[in-house]
């Protein structure tokens with residue numbers, strides 16, 4: 065199935081393809097101070113695929129803490145839609161289904177997740193294993209590098 069969502073104003077769109085049901089996949093509520101401020105609830109599937117449809121000029125990036133990835137926001141409405149890392153064919157993302165209002169996932173089983181004790185290496189390894197292979201439709205965004213720095 066392919067699921068679609070967008071930020072509040074609609075400038076940033078994303079779709080998520082997975083063979084699993086939202087119920088089987090579940091969603092994670094990262095307990096970090098950033099994610100809780102946004103009410104973020106994220107989904108990933110390493111065997112799935114994500115596409116982010118946005119123009120470079122509409123996307124703001126924020127990098128903090130271990131700086132291992134970029135958190136993407138809409139410059140117009142401020143909604144956080146995804147955390148992204150890597151580059152080119154190796155871009156991976158964790159989509160915020162709450163920010164994107166991916167309806168099918170809003171009632172999926174939610175589990176809290178705490179990653180605060182991870183080392184930089186462990187964080188990168190976990191994301192490479194868990195996050196969703198992703199591409200951007202905008203060639204400039206697709207050619208960008210998203211953490212770690």
Ligand SMILES: [Zn+2]
Pocket residue numbers: 071072073074075076138139140141142143
């Ligand atoms: Zn927006």
